[in-house]
Amino acid sequence: MIAAAGARSGHGQAHGKAILIGEHWVLTGCEAIALALPTWWTRVEWSDDGPLHLTSDGGDLIDSTSLQMLGEAAAQLGVAADGAARVSSNLPMHRGFGSSAAFAVAALRALASRLGRPLDDDSLLQAARAVEAIAHGRSSGLDPAAAMSSGGAVRFAGGRRLSEITISAALATARWVLCDVGRAPPTATAVAIARAARTTMTSSQDEALQRSTAEAARSAAVALRDGDASGLGAAMNAAGDALEPLGVVSPAMRRAIDALRAAGALGVKQSGAGLGGAILALAPDPALAATLCAAVAGCTAERWVLPVVAETAPTPLEAGR
Secondary structure (H helix, E strand, O other): OEOOOOOOEEEEEEEEEEEEEOOOHHHHOOOEEEEEEEEEEEEEEEEEEEEOEEEEOOHHHOOHHHHHHHHHHHHHOOEOOEEEEEEEEOOOOOOOOOHHHHHHHHHHHHHHHHHOOOOOHHHHHHHHHHHHHHHHOOOOOHHHHHHOOOOOEEEEEOOEEEEEEOOOHHHOOOEEEEEEOOOOOOHHHHHHHHHHHHHOOOHHHHHHHHHHHHHHHHHHHHHHHHOOHHHHHHHHHHHHHHHHHHOOOOHHHHHHHHHHHHOOOOEEEEEOOOOOOEEEEEEOOHHHHHHHHHHOOOOOOEEEEEEOOOOOOOEEOOOOO
């Protein structure tokens, strides 16, 4: 390993994500789709300034894991782990929105910038998987793939990005409703529970759930491109059903999912590893999005409404907090 040379500073940025299709099953090789959420971002500045240390605009962003991730980022680029890194972020933490992946991608981009060695997309993704694995134990690569994308949605399978999906303008009135049901445990905890649940299934049961997830991913990709809100909602529901047997839907998640379905959401499912965190719902228009938020005001900590097509800043709806 060589020392990182040169008194210079580098900057990197990545953004949040919401998993649309494929939580857990992506680890078996199934195709997954993640939504890029550029208005939730993480930025890292990394300068060549003495021993490795990390500061933050928010104290909850700093822990021993974060420092280990910086060390792995340096190892991935073949340099010594040194210098001063500073992180700022508006990403909700521990909610399934990809905060660890965004930090991994932003840190790698910052260090590569500092070294004057830009990373191509494939190299960045593989390095980010290794860095994110420090936080989660194993990274499928889906979250980093979304964190580094230019927007829209990302198709992912087998550890690599298949393509980015341009979302049809026909979905301009549609809205995502993201609901926070409370802090989730580390992703590795949910992954272990899901893995254990799969060991109790027959091979035919396991294969059927994988097929259902793969079909949901194909259908969702077509619906996003074609502007088919009803088809998109149906794909979300099918993907959510394939997660039920894995034991990662907590009682708080179940209350929110049931309330959103009863209020008329086109599609509802968890977004992320589960046991807490985010629920993702699809509304055909802003009016129903407001209705969905009101329906879960009593069983969620926070709600955000995001346009399916044109990304704008998420707006927390404070009632019911």
